[in-house]
Amino acid sequence: MTAPTITSIRAGRIGDSPQRPDGRQKVTGEFAYSSDLWLDGMLWGATLRSPHPRARITGLDITGAVAMPGVFAVLTHEDVPGRETYGLERPDQPVLAIDQIRYQGEPVALVAADHPETARRAAGRIRVSYREEPPLADARAALAPGAPSVHPGGNLVRHVRVRRGDPDARAAVVVTGEYEVGMQDQAFLGPESGLAVPAADGGVDLFVATQWLHVDRDQVAASLGLDPDLVRITLGGVGGAFGAREDLSMQIHACLLALHTGKPVKMSYSREESFFGHVHRHPASMRYEHGCSAGGRLVYVKADIVLDGGAYMSSSPAVAANAATLGIGPYEVPNVVMDSYAVYTNNPPCGAMRGFGAVQACFGYESQMDKMAAALSMDPVEFRVRNAMREGSVMPTGQVVDSAAPVAELLRLVRDRPPPPARDTGDLRSLPGGVSNTTHGEAVVRGVGYGVSIKNVGFSEGFDDYSTARVRLELTGGEPSAQVHTAAAEVGQGLVTVLEQIVRSELGVERVAVLPADTTIGSAGSSSASRQTYVTGGAVRAACAEVRSQLLARAGDPAAGSPGNRPPGLAGAAGLGDLVALLGKPAEATVTWRHRPTAPLDPGTGQGQAHVQYAFAAHRAVVDVDTELGLVKVVEIATAQDVGKAMNPQAVEGQIHGGIAQGLGLAVMEEIQVAGGVVRNPSFTDYLIPTILDMPPVRLDMLELADPHAPYGLRGVGEPPAISSTPAIVAAIRDATGIPLTRIPVRPEHLTATQPDEGPDPPSAMIMGRNAPHRVPFDPRS
Amino acid sequence: MTTRHPPGSPGSAAVEFLRPRSLSQALAAKAELQDALPIAGGTDVMVEINFGKRRPAALLDLTGVRELRGWQRDGALLRVGSGVTYTRLEAELAGLLPGLAMAARTVGSPQIRNRGTIGGNLGAASPAGDCHPVLLAAGAAVEAGSVRGARLIPADAFFLGPKRSALADDELITAVLVPPAPGPQQFAKVGTRNAMVIAVCSFALELRPGAGVGTGIGSAGPTPLRARDAEDFLAAELAGSGLWESREPLPGAVARRFGELAAAAARPVDDVRGSAAYRRHALSVLARRALGWAWDSYRKEGHLCG
Numbered sequence A: 001m002t003a004p005t006i007t008s009i010r011a012g013r014i015g016d017s018p019q020r021p022d023g024r025q026k027v028t029g030e031f032a033y034s035s036d037l038w039l040d041g042m043l044w045g046a047t048l049r050s051p052h053p054r055a056r057i058t059g060l061d062i063t064g065a066v067a068m069p070g071v072f073a074v075l076t077h078e079d080v081p082g083r084e085t086y087g088l089e090r091p092d093q094p095v096l097a098i099d100q101i102r103y104q105g106e107p108v109a110l111v112a113a114d115h116p117e118t119a120r121r122a123a124g125r126i127r128v129s130y131r132e133e134p135p136l137a138d139a140r141a142a143l144a145p146g147a148p149s150v151h152p153g154g155n156l157v158r159h160v161r162v163r164r165g166d167p168d169a170r171a172a173v174v175v176t177g178e179y180e181v182g183m184q185d186q187a188f189l190g191p192e193s194g195l196a197v198p199a200a201d202g203g204v205d206l207f208v209a210t211q212w213l214h215v216d217r218d219q220v221a222a223s224l225g226l227d228p229d230l231v232r233i234t235l236g237g238v239g240g241a242f243g244a245r246e247d248l249s250m251q252i253h254a255c256l257l258a259l260h261t262g263k264p265v266k267m268s269y270s271r272e273e274s275f276f277g278h279v280h281r282h283p284a285s286m287r288y289e290h291g292c293s294a295g296g297r298l299v300y301v302k303a304d305i306v307l308d309g310g311a312y313m314s315s316s317p318a319v320a321a322n323a324a325t326l327g328i329g330p331y332e333v334p335n336v337v338m339d340s341y342a343v344y345t346n347n348p349p350c351g352a353m354r355g356f357g358a359v360q361a362c363f364g365y366e367s368q369m370d371k372m373a374a375a376l377s378m379d380p381v382e383f384r385v386r387n388a389m390r391e392g393s394v395m396p397t398g399q400v401v402d403s404a405a406p407v408a409e410l411l412r413l414v415r416d417r418p419p420p421p422a423r424d425t426g427d428l429r430s431l432p433g434g435v436s437n438t439t440h441g442e443a444v445v446r447g448v449g450y451g452v453s454i455k456n457v458g459f460s461e462g463f464d465d466y467s468t469a470r471v472r473l474e475l476t477g478g479e480p481s482a483q484v485h486t487a488a489a490e491v492g493q494g495l496v497t498v499l500e501q502i503v504r505s506e507l508g509v510e511r512v513a514v515l516p517a518d519t520t521i522g523s524a525g526s527s528s529a530s531r532q533t534y535v536t537g538g539a540v541r542a543a544c545a546e547v548r549s550q551l552l553a554r555a556g557d558p559a560a561g562s563p564g565n566r567p568p569g570l571a572g573a574a575g576l577g578d579l580v581a582l583l584g585k586p587a588e589a590t591v592t593w594r595h596r597p598t599a600p601l602d603p604g605t606g607q608g609q610a611h612v613q614y615a616f617a618a619h620r621a622v623v624d625v626d627t628e629l630g631l632v633k634v635v636e637i638a639t640a641q642d643v644g645k646a647m648n649p650q651a652v653e654g655q656i657h658g659g660i661a662q663g664l665g666l667a668v669m670e671e672i673q674v675a676g677g678v679v680r681n682p683s684f685t686d687y688l689i690p691t692i693l694d695m696p697p698v699r700l701d702m703l704e705l706a707d708p709h710a711p712y713g714l715r716g717v718g719e720p721p722a723i724s725s726t727p728a729i730v731a732a733i734r735d736a737t738g739i740p741l742t743r744i745p746v747r748p749e750h751l752t753a754t755q756p757d758e759g760p761d762p763p764s765a766m767i768m769g770r771n772a773p774h775r776v777p778f779d780p781r782s
Numbered sequence B: 001m002t003t004r005h006p007p008g009s010p011g012s013a014a015v016e017f018l019r020p021r022s023l024s025q026a027l028a029a030k031a032e033l034q035d036a037l038p039i040a041g042g043t044d045v046m047v048e049i050n051f052g053k054r055r056p057a058a059l060l061d062l063t064g065v066r067e068l069r070g071w072q073r074d075g076a077l078l079r080v081g082s083g084v085t086y087t088r089l090e091a092e093l094a095g096l097l098p099g100l101a102m103a104a105r106t107v108g109s110p111q112i113r114n115r116g117t118i119g120g121n122l123g124a125a126s127p128a129g130d131c132h133p134v135l136l137a138a139g140a141a142v143e144a145g146s147v148r149g150a151r152l153i154p155a156d157a158f159f160l161g162p163k164r165s166a167l168a169d170d171e172l173i174t175a176v177l178v179p180p181a182p183g184p185q186q187f188a189k190v191g192t193r194n195a196m197v198i199a200v201c202s203f204a205l206e207l208r209p210g211a212g213v214g215t216g217i218g219s220a221g222p223t224p225l226r227a228r229d230a231e232d233f234l235a236a237e238l239a240g241s242g243l244w245e246s247r248e249p250l251p252g253a254v255a256r257r258f259g260e261l262a263a264a265a266a267r268p269v270d271d272v273r274g275s276a277a278y279r280r281h282a283l284s285v286l287a288r289r290a291l292g293w294a295w296d297s298y299r300k301e302g303h304l305c306g
């Protein structure tokens, strides 16, 4: 059983925009997602989850489920043969709950049955007795002395300190602000799903939608107590990821059931279960103080950022590092005191999501930049430009930005775009509320706002970040054709197309096949951190160079010896006739490729060459707000982004539009509402994501300022669009309404002063003093 | 690897699927199997089944019942079959029942509007159903059929509680009977997204020139509601000041008071979609604006006629 090989003979080299192989299939509904996997005789797995956010398990009786006809297995944590916990950075999360519950939805038991409905019903017959305990639901309160611990060792997951310059710096103009970010969900459309098939050698083959096959494999193998070689993972059709597939969901569960029953087991979450099946974006509570000279130069920034990591660690340490190191934005600031904390609570676990710590901070610092501009009576763009970072600027970590950082130029580009046309009150779709007919222009006020952002590309803090690629060139039917094999996950971003383009450009062949991603080749790293075109693209390029050298050597070309010498493609170098002759036997190379190394942050000062590459984007949002009803229509987004090299301009544009949609969602609608640790809206009826009628036209300026350190000069593009689009939209709403708006998503209640009565404020807790002893767990990535 | 659906349902839990071909067959089936769940467009039923909220023993598919699928004039009234979809309400009834067409236009997405029916909206009896405020404002009646015969339930007696209606177990909704709009109608709905959103609250209005006013409130109480005080107030103002005849601009104070009274009729709660305070506030705005738009078109009509 194999996933389909994606072969393509479409033209298209680097810089072109060839059609993607999965596009038509996805639009017509023919694409096979991991939830479509099927084997005759397979069983269906179901998960029993805790309804309570915090509880002790005082009894667990599976007899009712075991007795049901059609049920093949009912498993609890006692059936986990290997390590009973897993986790990206530290294995603190039980495969199945061990005596206690730390969040609502925590898996307690598994069932395999011959029909999905039977499996679900059997799960319902498992009797679990819980002794409920009051959940720890407030992240700042979790840091207060005496707070009950979610895990032994306290609730602090990581405290990242960054210190630059004079911590006691003073300034002529000072503004402070407190900001909050709600819990956003990745809301991918293809729920968690996969198929585990037991193998004759005692191992297991897993077909699954994921972002990083090899970390899945290692965690699955540890919990199964198997050698990693006995766990073979093949990528299934992925219906979106955005970070939510970086942690495990059903992987270990399906494999456990498959090995236990000796039969293939499929698991596929429902939409509701999906909301409990993956990590979300960290909610944040942030305090900022900005000091500025009377002339409008930033003197200092002091900030603390508390990120609610929920019940388990996931990638919280790296998210905290991103928030800390990127937390003052793309500005030159000589004095910085930054403290970022990730904490455990009994809320849903949070981890990776597009923007990864940079999103939360950007809402804080960009809100502050507007506030400071107002305090100085300066134009908000002019104020940003005056403080903008450029190539050669020094980060608060001491790292020098050593490639293009066109922050001022990006800001000017969006500012100088002509304004969008006046609204057409004759077309309801162009008004806040849309066809719901709430206004014909009454009380509608236009506002304009700006945002600019910085994001690291790739994994940071000394992590060994590499990818592996095999390229093979051979004759098929008398024609040269290339095969590319990597373990890099195509999650919808268009990686397969880009890898084909690279091979065509490097080897000058038209026929290129991208083989299914699996673990029979070395790791490609994760499809996250805007890194996959950079790192796996780099590996494929390097493998192509190897293949070319081999062939040139066969041809006796003296250039073959020097890999740095890159003729413009084989066809050009050797001529197609020669190439056919040279390919009497195939040429093949497997290469492991690394970007330049990074270094850990100093635990006391946060100094270090922590990041590989920085990416920048600017946004101008124009909104129409019905100021009486508090409804918002985003009219237009103008954006400018430096992408280094547009490998596939259409794919880049797609990333930018999609990222803006996600940023818009966080600005005005997307929030998992959690009360006392309980999720109140686990469905697409009430977790709202933007529709096409919410998405405005995007005016895009794409800069291509090559990064000399990166393959082709490219710069990661996936995340920046989702970062400053949010504060730009909020700034535009502030501009229209004059309301300060310190929390996202902005709700109609915030714009009409009709928030629900919340009763007495929860006890407010101070963060432990800035000099409190800190603890830095091993933390490879950011 | 192929794509398939799991075969059948397990064990004895199979769902019986009844497909009557005529209304009499449908009513007979409902009389015989009273816990059979009617399914029309399925846009509520299938969601509930998929979410595991319902496990009906039998489904009674009404899509093959031709009698339910049309609308026609019935004396002074319009008879809109329960199986008429939103797409058709919007396309075919915009002239005769503009408020209903406006409400239909706000429902879901094109796919939902192609499947979803007015009968299904009533059958679900959600306080957020978008047809309901218009039917209340227009003084409609729901026709309930059974083997015992047909009866008419006034719209304001149809809704008993959240997702509870006055329909008996052996009855089906066969049609809605409603007078063609005697004057301007409006429908406005607040949601936190610009399309495809369940109402946070909604408001419907009908002006009956020389005769009175009808109102309906959605998603701001356990059932859809009429704002009777607002209706009485406005009817008295319009009649008392001779505004129906003069078609003068409506005093701002009257529109504002109307909005306040509409909001006062609501019985909202705080929930994930919005706060009670917001719903009240928004209703006062929607009612005031809807009245302004309706009155404007009433004045323009007069101008055109005369």
Ligand SMILES: Cc1cc2nc3c(=O)[nH]c(=O)nc-3n(C[C@H](O)[C@H](O)[C@H](O)COP(=O)(O)OP(=O)(O)OC[C@H]3O[C@@H](n4cnc5c(N)ncnc54)[C@H](O)[C@@H]3O)c2cc1C
Pocket (backbone or CB within 6 Å): B037, B038, B039, B040, B041, B042, B043, B044, B045, B046, B047, B062, B082, B106, B107, B108, B109, B112, B115, B116, B117, B118, B119, B120, B121, B122, B123, B124, B128, B129, B130, B131, B171, B172, B173, B174, B196, B197, B198, B199
């Ligand atoms: C994505 C999505 C968006 C939606 N958006 C909206 C929206 O904006 N506004 C809104 O109001 N609704 C919305 N809905 C809900 C739903 O589409 C409507 O309520 C629709 O009118 C239901 O009609 P239906 O024909 O699909 O009903 P069905 O699902 O077939 O039935 C609904 C209920 O009515 C009963 N029923 C159906 N016909 C009859 C009958 N003739 N006699 C007795 N009982 C009957 C059924 O047993 C069931 O209880 C949405 C649903 C979805 C899935």
